[in-house]
Amino acid sequence: MLRRQLFNKVSARTMITSHCVMIKEHGQPKDVLFTHEYEIDDDNLKEDSVLVKTLSSPINPSDINQIEGVYPSQPPKTQDLGTSFPTFVCGNEGLFEVVKVGSGVKDFQAGDWAVPLRVNMGTWRTYGEFSKEKLFKIPNPQQSKDQGKPPLNVVQASTLLVNPLSAYLMLNNFMKLEKNDWFIQNGGNSAVGKYATQIGKIMGVNSISVIRDRPNIDEVKQDLKGLGATQVITEEENNDREYSKQVKNWIKESGGNLKLGLNCVGGKSSTGVARKLQNDGLMLTYGGMSFQPVILPTSIHLFKNITSAGFWSTTIVEKDPSIKKKVLDQLVNWYQSGELKEAPAKENLFEAGDLCDMYKQGIIDAKSGKQLVTFK
């Protein structure tokens, strides 16, 4: 920082000020989030750096767990942004617009859209300077138009990295699903559930979505079928051994096989999902909304050769970021072709004030649906 401070004094020129939301210690977001301002010298970017402005930064459950300290992937705490103590910038998902690039950067130019290619980059900030290797370019609205394709909107572009990426990877990286094959998922009305339904449909794969019973169940069933769900059943039906015969009939009539289960609930819901899989089936667990463990009858392990495994996109994409690039390209294509619809998210525009208050409020509102903090 010393060099920069000296430079400032001498030139008296204006630097770019970034507001970022950080934590010093883990805890409840309302207690530990704070805003830090730091300056980026845009005339002296590193050779391979890209200076970006944030357009949208979502709040995901994993971001909150990271702040609380109950998430195993954690950014390293540093003093690189001029704090007097080690800290990190929160947020993992987002959409950036390129402002300026370092002298060695050829693949990005001002106005391009980009998304983080790695986790723990800290997206809850107004501006950031990142190595070009850590960014993935996606078409901005003008570039889409130039290709004769509909542009991605900000919600689509800023929410590629968590839910649709997970849905894609779970359906494509484990079991070979042929046309007419089936998967079954609980949490069918969740964001991941809706993306999995749609991606399954695009792939020609049938799906059974398990959802909780609710007053407007018929409406929700219709919505999910509209997205492409082949069947939608309730948790009560999922837990009913008799109802399994109905499920078996659907599958038999289709000529396909029920090979894959996606579980984000746990407890007896996971048992119901696993029981319905055919021999040699796989259940992937990517969440535990019921706070109950995965429960698997011994007999389906032994005699049906059902395997239960975990899915965590972080492990997969951090091991091999090229997988992430491939999936992001596919998702962008599906959005441009209109085959994929985004899950709903609320845009909260930051105009002035203390940036961390936007995220604190967003975390409260996250109970009613995905929240984005957006910037002009």
Next chain:
Amino acid sequence: MLRRQLFNKVSARTMITSHCVMIKEHGQPKDVLFTHEYEIDDDNLKEDSVLVKTLSSPINPSDINQIEGVYPSQPPKTQDLGTSFPTFVCGNEGLFEVVKVGSGVKDFQAGDWAVPLRVNMGTWRTYGEFSKEKLFKIPNPQQSKDQGKPPLNVVQASTLLVNPLSAYLMLNNFMKLEKNDWFIQNGGNSAVGKYATQIGKIMGVNSISVIRDRPNIDEVKQDLKGLGATQVITEEENNDREYSKQVKNWIKESGGNLKLGLNCVGGKSSTGVARKLQNDGLMLTYGGMSFQPVILPTSIHLFKNITSAGFWSTTIVEKDPSIKKKVLDQLVNWYQSGELKEAPAKENLFEAGDLCDMYKQGIIDAKSGKQLVTFK
């Protein structure tokens, strides 16, 4: 049968009479087992047939489950042995001595020892005629002596197919265990557990055996350590999150990794086993003695990438009997070299009377340990 009956009448020669234990309908063994006698025309064996005399036929839990109708692998019911209704001969494990062979059989001769190569062959009988393809030759005592090696005893030779085969396959066919790596198993004092401990030791692999607390716990721990167990812990210790630190220390000091868990108990015991595995570990479930399902915390699926799978030797060896041949050869070698000790089993010699009474009594006595019905 007609041809044979005619032949009998004409020649009046003596055929070999086999006593076999059968069921007509599933149910409790004491109610449904019966003895059937049939004759084998040893002068007219099929070209590829081997006529064998049973030396020993164990009673395994899976045999009992097969009789009760709660086991998914079932022999086809036929009238091939002259019953007036479809039925099958019980029993899957055993040791045979070859009596005579068909004209096309070169690999077997009278006096050879053989074991069933397939399941559902019906070993609870005094004599049988089997296709040569379904039998696997092992050295009889004289042949071992001729090789300068100690002979296998009847218990060793007649109990190769279930427990030691399972232990071998679980340790060798799933995870690559390097020297100094570890596995952890509950049911450490079971027959499979004891074979796994010994085979692990031969492979240079460390083991943790979880056993139930009992009055003579120190004695049992010493016995298991004598067989090669690196550590023996109680179920209480297995369930204690604090105790896990001790386990981690053992592993750290060894320089190896705890990659594999073997679970035959289920419930919280399976949770304790799975929790101790290192990242990317695998738990194989081969039984559920507690009658509780396998219970897996969501977090170890997600963040430690622990996989839970089933193990059923039937699927593996029926798909590819060559695997069974390879493992049987290895087990025979280890018995001959004295590296492997058999788990205890009680020999019940059949001399006269109704054969099915031997098995009915053996099933009652099975609660106190493995029972074999043996023949002179």
